[in-house]
Amino acid sequence: MPENDFFRVEGLTKRFGGLTALDKLTFSVEKGMLFSIIGPNGAGKSTLFNCINSLYRPDEGKVWFRGKEITGLNPHRIAAAGIGRTFQNIELFANMTTMENLMLGRHLHMKTGLFGAAMMFHRRSRAAREEMVHRERVERIIDLLELQASRDKFVSQLPYGTRKVVELGRALAAEPELLLLDEPAAGLNNEEKEDLIFWIQDIRREFGITILMIEHNMQLVQDVSDRILAINFGKMITEGEPDEVVNHPEVMKAYLGG
Amino acid sequence: MFPNSLIQKFTFIPAFVTTQNLQPHGLRSLRCIETSDFFCIYNLQCRLAGHIMSEMGFAFMSAEMKRSYYEDIQPLKGWPARVWFVVLVAVLVAVPFVIKSYYVYVLSLMAVNVIVALGMNLLVGNTGHISLGHAGFVAIGAYTTVLLISGAGVVFPVALVAGGLIAAAFGFILGIPALRLEGPYLAIATLGFGIAVTIIIGRVELFGGHMGLIVPKPEIAGIDFSGDRALYYLVMGIAMLMGFAMRNILKSRLGRAFHSVRDSDIAAATLGVNVARYKTLSFAISAFYAGVAGGLWAFVLGFINPGLFSFVLSILFLATVVVGGLGTILGSVLGAVVITFLNLQAESIQHVPVIGEVLIWISQNFMTVSGLPNVSWIFTGLILILIVIFEPLGLYGIWIRIKIYWRTWPF
Numbered sequence: 093m094p095e096n097d098f099f100r101v102e103g104l105t106k107r108f109g110g111l112t113a114l115d116k117l118t119f120s121v122e123k124g125m126l127f128s129i130i131g132p133n134g135a136g137k138s139t140l141f142n143c144i145n146s147l148y149r150p151d152e153g154k155v156w157f158r159g160k161e162i163t164g165l166n167p168h169r170i171a172a173a174g175i176g177r178t179f180q181n182i183e184l185f186a187n188m189t190t191m192e193n194l195m196l197g198r199h200l201h202m203k204t205g206l207f208g209a210a211m212m213f214h215r216r217s218r219a220a221r222e223e224m225v226h227r228e229r230v231e232r233i234i235d236l237l238e239l240q241a242s243r244d245k246f247v248s249q250l251p252y253g254t255r256k257v258v259e260l261g262r263a264l265a266a267e268p269e270l271l272l273l274d275e276p277a278a279g280l281n282n283e284e285k286e287d288l289i290f291w292i293q294d295i296r297r298e299f300g301i302t303i304l305m306i307e308h309n310m311q312l313v314q315d316v317s318d319r320i321l322a323i324n325f326g327k328m329i330t331e332g333e334p335d336e337v338v339n340h341p342e343v344m345k346a347y348l349g350g
Numbered sequence: 351m352f353p354n355s356l357i358q359k360f361t362f363i364p365a366f367v368t369t370q371n372l373q374p375h376g377l378r379s380l381r382c383i384e385t386s387d388f389f390c391i392y393n394l395q396c397r398l399a400g401h402i403m404s405e406m407g408f409a410f411m412s413a414e415m416k417r418s419y420y421e422d423i424q425p426l427k428g429w430p431a432r433v434w435f436v437v438l439v440a441v442l443v444a445v446p447f448v449i450k451s452y453y454v455y456v457l458s459l460m461a462v463n464v465i466v467a468l469g470m471n472l473l474v475g476n477t478g479h480i481s482l483g484h485a486g487f488v489a490i491g492a493y494t495t496v497l498l499i500s501g502a503g504v505v506f507p508v509a510l511v512a513g514g515l516i517a518a519a520f521g522f523i524l525g526i527p528a529l530r531l532e533g534p535y536l537a538i539a540t541l542g543f544g545i546a547v548t549i550i551i552g553r554v555e556l557f558g559g560h561m562g563l564i565v566p567k568p569e570i571a572g573i574d575f576s577g578d579r580a581l582y583y584l585v586m587g588i589a590m591l592m593g594f595a596m597r598n599i600l601k602s603r604l605g606r607a608f609h610s611v612r613d614s615d616i617a618a619a620t621l622g623v624n625v626a627r628y629k630t631l632s633f634a635i636s637a638f639y640a641g642v643a644g645g646l647w648a649f650v651l652g653f654i655n656p657g658l659f660s661f662v663l664s665i666l667f668l669a670t671v672v673v674g675g676l677g678t679i680l681g682s683v684l685g686a687v688v689i690t691f692l693n694l695q696a697e698s699i700q701h702v703p704v705i706g707e708v709l710i711w712i713s714q715n716f717m718t719v720s721g722l723p724n725v726s727w728i729f730t731g732l733i734l735i736l737i738v739i740f741e742p743l744g745l746y747g748i749w750i751r752i753k754i755y756w757r758t759w760p761f
């Protein structure tokens with residue numbers, strides 16, 4: 093029964109014209125897991141995330157989250173249900189500072205409305221108090237991810253690696269129950285990658301978030317994942333424990349470009 | 351008379367288009383009305399501001415310091431700001447006693463345009479939409495306010511707010527197609543709205559047709575505000591209040607949501623921002639500001655007719671925020687002050703020796719369609735072009751440079 097799973101994708105299919113980017117994909121993720129998705133370029137991994145988020149509308153299939161079907165809900169409703177994400181090509185708010193970007197992560201947890209906001213004249217006004225509470229939360233994430241030096245800079249001024257971290261921080265600030273990470277290590281140098289692995293493990297421990305991660309870096313995937321799903325041409329190749337999946341003949345073939 | 355003056359003013363539009371095209375990022379002919387181009391400028395603005403700041407060490411100064419979280423959102427942070435604010439208020443209070451009554455009227459007009467610009471900037475600068483129909487909202491606000499007072503006997507403050515709210519309702523409705531339309535298409539849709547409003551108003555008997563309406567006296571609790579000075583205080587006070595309210599909105603959760611929609615609506619949605627809601631809300635707030643400004647404008651002028659709310663006025667509103675500085679409150683204020691001033695005073699350039707003669711010659715030989723001289727529009731266009739060429743951040747950028755210059759003086 094899908095209702096019993098924490099997160100479940102069932103028969104998900106997405107076509108772009110003649111191309112089938114996702115082909116009846118089915119899998120489920122248990123709470124607290126770090127579940128990785130691997131597959132060569134163009135396998136349909138990002139498309140899967142976009143369907144989960146409702147940025148794309150799947151042609152067939154269903155997505156279940158905590159016992160409820162969330163297929164086709166508006167993206168902001170899916171966020172409200174507790175699913176957060178980062179993007180492969182970094183989608184930050186370029187003309188805002190790091191702080192403001194992270195504060196947007198708090199959007200769902202804040203309540204200030206139009207009138208309250210307009211009346212934010214005093215330290216003790218409701219809007220100002222709420223603002224301060226959430227800044228405090230964001231400040232903790234800034235400390236955790238060592239972003240202090242970037243705190244008040246526009247993200248368009250930050251180096252690539254730092255932007256990736258800011259995006260991770262923004263997703264974390266939203267305190268999702270399920271976090272989708274689309275190639276978090278892509279384009280990072282070795283030192284940054286090590287930090288990232290450390291943080292991902294930290295995040296799981298501290299926040300107890302379930303993570304669904306797309307990653308190319310086999311070493312990273314093998315080190316941190318509880319389970320791995322390998323896909324190619326939108327279809328599942330195999331799913332299982334890291335060692336099994338990585339040594340699966342078809343996975344090796346797909347990765348060696350065979 | 352209306353079409354004539356319209357044709358005359360049309361010369362201003364090529365000037366404005368040229369302004370956009372001369373942008374370092376904007377060599378894209380007539381696409382000046384596309385929002386993305388504004389954001390090329392905006393991007394540049396932010397980067398430049400950030401650059402200047404960090405070069406001067408400002409960004410780093412605060413970077414590593416722990417501080418009170420309230421500081422970032424506090425209005426009038428620090429005592430110099432407070433002192434300057436008190437000085438400003440004192441000057442604004444005292445000034446009508448020292449200047450001629452005509453200039454009190456000019457200041458009132460400026461304050462009215464500041465209110466429109468604040469709303470316009472929220473839409474264009476902060477949310478990343480475009481409107482070429484804001485004159486329509488101003489008209490709706492003006493007519494609603496005037497008719498409610500003279501026709502239905504509603505008291506002035508209520509009528510003014512009602513004017514704003516009705517305009518906001520129209521803004522909300524116009525915001526719905528804006529969810530699907532972008533760039534030039536949205537520009538055309540809003541343009542059509544603005545023009546339709548003027549035409550409809552001109553045809554309805556109740557609205558006084560083309561002749562317009564005489565505006566009654568503004569009265570609050572039995573006090574007559576119709577004198578130049580009294581009206582000035584009223585308008586200036588409301589402008590100040592609405593300025594602070596806008597500042598607060600922009601610093602709050604809502605302001606960030608508007609920005610997020612502008613910068614990346616995909617990311618905004620995945621963080622739980624209801625993109626459609628914020629887009630329409632931005633239109634509604636923007637229209638509310640325009641509506642209230644319209645109500646006040648009616649009282650400053652003493653009469654209203656459809657010709658006042660022409661399409662050129664909408665263009666001027668857009669020019670105001672671009673020239674002033676997109677996405678900043680100070681930009682709205684500076685833009686409105688300068689454009690209002692140019693709009694009223696640019697004609698006097700004709701009387702300057704040489705320059706005036708050259709401009710008249712250019713006007714008569716190249717720029718006029720109707721045969722009437724349009725020196726003031728050529729001059730206004732020229733100034734706006736120069737400002738945007740030399741300072742892509744607009745007047746706000748000039749202000750930042752001056753401020754940094756003084757902070758670092760004498761080094």
Ligand SMILES: Nc1ncnc2c1ncn2[C@@H]1O[C@H](COP(=O)(O)OP(=O)(O)O)[C@@H](O)[C@H]1O
Binds near residue numbers: 108134135137140
């Ligand atoms: N919006 C789109 N329109 C058309 N084709 C798309 C779109 N998004 C993805 N695709 C195609 O779907 C396939 C899977 O893409 P993607 O999910 O991005 O792969 P990856 O596994 O590398 O993340 C690719 O062939 C890609 O070209």
Ligand SMILES: [Mg+2]
Binds near residue numbers: 137138139180
């Ligand atoms: Mg991808």
